[in-house]
Each structure stands twice: as C-alpha cells, then as structure tokens.
Amino acid sequence: MDSMKHRRLQELDRSDFEIVKGEPDIRGWDVKNSTGQKIGEVEELIVDAQQKKVRYMVVDMDDNELKLDHHKVLMPIGLAELDKKEDDVILPNVQAEHLRSLPDYDKGNLTPEVERRICNTLGRSNETMSSTNIEQHHPDFYKHDYFNDDNLYKHRLHEAQPVRKESEFESGLRLWEKRSEGGVIPDRSGNRDGNPEREIEEDARMEMVRNRRNAYQQRRGGGTGRNSYRSRDNSIEGRITNEGLQDA
Numbered sequence: 024m025d026s027m028k029h030r031r032l033q034e035l036d037r038s039d040f041e042i043v044k045g046e047p048d049i050r051g052w053d054v055k056n057s058t059g060q061k062i063g064e065v066e067e068l069i070v071d072a073q074q075k076k077v078r079y080m081v082v083d084m085d086d087n088e089l090k091l092d093h094h095k096v097l098m099p100i101g102l103a104e105l106d107k108k109e110d111d112v113i114l115p116n117v118q119a120e121h122l123r124s125l126p127d128y129d130k131g132n133l134t135p136e137v138e139r140r141i142c143n144t145l146g147r148s149n150e151t152m153s154s155t156n157i158e159q160h161h162p163d164f165y166k167h168d169y170f171n172d173d174n175l176y177k178h179r180l181h182e183a184q185p186v187r188k189e190s191e192f193e194s195g196l197r198l199w200e201k202r203s204e205g206g207v208i209p210d211r212s213g214n215r216d217g218n219p220e221r222e223i224e225e226d227a228r229m230e231m232v233r234n235r236r237n238a239y240q241q242r243r244g245g246g247t248g249r250n251s252y253r254s255r256d257n258s259i260e261g262r263i264t265n266e267g268l269q270d271a
Contacts, residue, residue, distance in 0.1 A: 030133075031072055032069050032071060032078060032079075033069065033070055034068075034081070034130060035070050035077075036067060036228050037228070038072060039072075040070050040072070040075065040198040041198065042197070042198065042199070043197040043198065043199050044199070047105070047110070048235075049068075049080070050065050050066065050068060050232070051064065051065065051238065051239040052065050052111060052112050053112070053239070054098075054103075054111070054114060055106075055111050055112070055114070056113070056114055056117065056118075057113065057114075057116075060088040061087055062082065062084060062087050062088075062114060062117075063082045063083050063084035063086070063087050064083050064085070065080050065081070065082060065112055066083040066095065067080075068081070069133070074165070075200065076165075076170075076172065076198070078100060078165070079097040079098060080098045081097060081128055082098050084096065089122070091122055092123075095128040096125040096126070096127065096128055096141075097128050097133075097141055099141070099145070099170055101168050101169045101171040101172060101174045102145065102174070103174070104174060104175060104177060105176060107179070110239065117145065121146075124144050125141060125145075126140060134158070135154070135159060135160045135164075136158075138160070138164075139152050142167075142169060147167065149167075151167065152164070
C-alpha cells in the first residue's frame with residue numbers, strides 16, 4: 024500500500040483530494056520565468072492533507088531553455104503566478120541559480136528539514152525557518168507569502184464571474200476531499216472496495232501526467248487541431264465551458 028497516503032504532504036494524484044471543479048488544474052502546464060523562457064512543466068501538486076491546502080508544485084525541468092540539468096524540484100505555490108492570458112505558470116522571482124541549487128525532488132524524503140532547505144535556497148530567512156526539532160516546523164512556517172496561493176490567481180481574478188459577494192475562487196486553489204474508504208483512490212469505474220491493488224501505481228500516474236501534458240499542448244495549439252484550439256475562448260470561464268467542466 025502506498026505509504027504516501029498516510030503522510031501530511033502528499034502528491035495530489037495519490038491523495039484523497041481533487042481540484043474543485045471549475046478551477047484550472049495547472050498540472051501539465053508550462054512553467055516559465057519572467058522573460059518567457061521555459062523552465063519546465065508542472066508535473067504534480069503537493070497537498071497538505073491536514074490543512075487541505077496546496078503547498079508545492081513539482082516542476083519537471085526536462086527540455087528547459089535555461090541550459091540546466093534535467094531534474095525535478097519543488098516550488099512553493101506562493102511563488103507561482105498564472106500568466107495573464109496564456110495557460111502558463113510564471114515564476115517571476117526565481118532565477119536560474121535558484122533552480123540549479125534546489126534539491127532534487129524525492130517523494131520519499133519530503134521532511135521539514137528538506138522544506139526549510141528549499142525555502143532557504145529561494146531566499147527566505149526568518150525566525151519561522153528555524154526549529155529546535157528538525158522533524159517539526161515552527162507553527163508559523165506556512166504563514167508566509169511563499170505559501171500564499173492567492174498569488175497564483177492574482178492576474179486572473181478579473182476573469183471570474185462574481186457569483187457571490189466573495190467566492191472562494193479568490194481565496195486560492197481549492198481542493199475537494201473525495202469520499203473514499205481507507206485512503207484508496209477509486210478506479211475509473213468508481214469502485215471503492217478498498218482493494219490495495221486498485222491504488223494508483225506509478226505507471227498509471229505517469230500515464231495521467233502524459234495525458235495532461237497532451238491536453239495542455241492541444242489547448243495551446245501545439246498538436247492536431249491547432250487552428251480550432253486557437254479560436255477558442257481562453258478565459259477561465261470560457262475554458263470551463265469548452266472543456267465541459269460545468270457542474271451537472
């Protein structure tokens with residue numbers, strides 16, 4: 024059985040959470056710097072199962088344009104911004120030297136010590152970084168702009184239709200907790216019998232990653248049907264309509 028299911032920080036694909044329907048799922052999107060150079064792709068999101076919050080993006084730096092070695096790194100979600108128009112994730116304040124110095128992502132070794140090393144590499148240094156116990160965080164560790172997921176949507180809020188006085192859309196990336204039993208992700212047929220064999224395997228997870236990347240490339244006009252995709256409404260509400268993501 025997947026031990027990650029019992030950790031505080033979990034890969035979204037392996038967790039009991041999903042992105043709330045109607046909000047952009049940035050997995051598979053290109054990650055770029057402030058000048059438009061490609062850094063990599065968002066392969067996965069890391070969620071805090073206790074607080075039901077997204078804490079990090081897993082950035083796969085394969086095929087980057089910065090001449091950096093191919094590896095995967097964790098990026099605090101608060102450092103990311105959605106591009107104003109395109110389905111890209113921008114890291115405006117992250118430099119090549121930061122990316123070069125970040126530790127490789129190891130899903131089996133995501134400890135508070137590693138998290139503090141990531142934040143320190145990216146330039147954070149204050150009292151909430153230190154702790155007398157390396158296995159624990161200072162209580163205010165996540166109360167920092169690095170983990171403020173409001174930053175992700177700040178260039179796109181004008182696209183959201185004001186349905187309520189203050190919708191949770193403006194409060195950052197929302198997660199929906201699936202009602203599965205025993206921490207087992209239901210299969211595509213909806214089976215929730217708790218059979219460990221039905222837990223998501225690495226090959227199946229990577230297939231989902233590839234599918235997300237292909238869908239992203241098609242939406243951006245990089246695959247077949249290029250002209251038709253470029254003529255579609257690229258607003259958040261437009262994408263929800265085009266991709267059939269409205270609530271039934």
